[in-house]
């Protein structure tokens with residue numbers, strides 16, 4: 346649900362997916378992770394070392410490999 | 413915290429006057445600073461009156477007109493110097509990508525890379541002492557900006573600040589995590605404990621944040637500074653954590669940096685997109701100031717890093 350300019354999910358061009366609120370995210374290995382902060386960043390480039398969360402690694406990828 | 417030691421004619425006269433709660437500072441107003449360190453420790457102490465103050469200075473001096481006059485005069489000199497350092501920037505569209513690219517394009521010295529690979533335990537301890545000046549009041553300068561914003565950027569900034577302040581839990585406050593790290597490393601944890609030991613570059617950094625945050629007209633620069641700070645934190649924090657691990661240093665301090673890898677990957681997106689993005693959508697004339705704030709953050713961190721690396725001949 347979005348309340349005028351406050352969407353639950355934001356897709357950042359070339360970067361992560363921001364997720365507002367409390368959620369459980371299942372990573373590629375089937376392990377579940379609870380969000381712990383008001384907004385979480387889910388990795389979309391697959392290269393983060395703290396999956397399923399983004400660690401900023403997408404910024405050092407060549408533009409073609411960014412989500 | 414007690415008022416710091418003076419670093420020259422101006423700060424010595426000023427601090428003596430503040431400690432003895434003088435009613436007038438006219439003679440201090442006509443005293444010139446001996447050098448940059450003298451100017452910046454004076455300015456730092458004047459700003460600090462708006463944060464936690466000093467145990468040996470009367471709180472009512474916070475709004476003493478002559479001290480405000482002195483602060484204005486020191487900070488306008490400083491602001492001009494900062495503006496003079498900024499190169500011409502060509503601002504492209506869309507705004508968020510342009511700001512991310514501008515930050516990524518700044519090629520500065522990296523203390524984190526040095527810590528990751530080469531620093532000794534002693535050098536890391538030295539860096540931690542320097543970092544206390546900001547990390548013990550982490551997010552506090554930006555908090556002053558909140559009431560100066562319209563609804564969009566204000567709500568967005570609070571979303572980030574709420575996380576900085578531990579989601580309302582005093583033990584999860586970022587500055588409290590840093591305190592635990594300091595304790596575990598055997599360092600002092602009181603606010604301002606190392607102020608007498610830090611080089612002028614640390615004061616520049618700290619004063620720039622207060623300058624931007626305490627002047628409403630500079631709200632764009634304050635949020636631009638925040639954006640650059642957050643956008644240069646995740647990857648360096650991981651390097652810091654790896655360096656601390658390499659040296660077998662306190663897990664509590666490693667946790668502090670690990671927390672910032674994850675938190676700041678979120679915060680950089682919020683700061684650039686939802687905060688600065690919302691600010692310039694409503695006040696487009698602030699775009700150049702956002703870039704000015706971002707440049708200043710990167711430039712001052714670079715000067716600090718160079719200073720330390722030179723000192724260690726690294």
Ligand code: FES
Pocket residue numbers: 359360361362387388389390391392393398399400401402403404
């Ligand atoms: S999207 Fe940021 S590290 Fe993958």
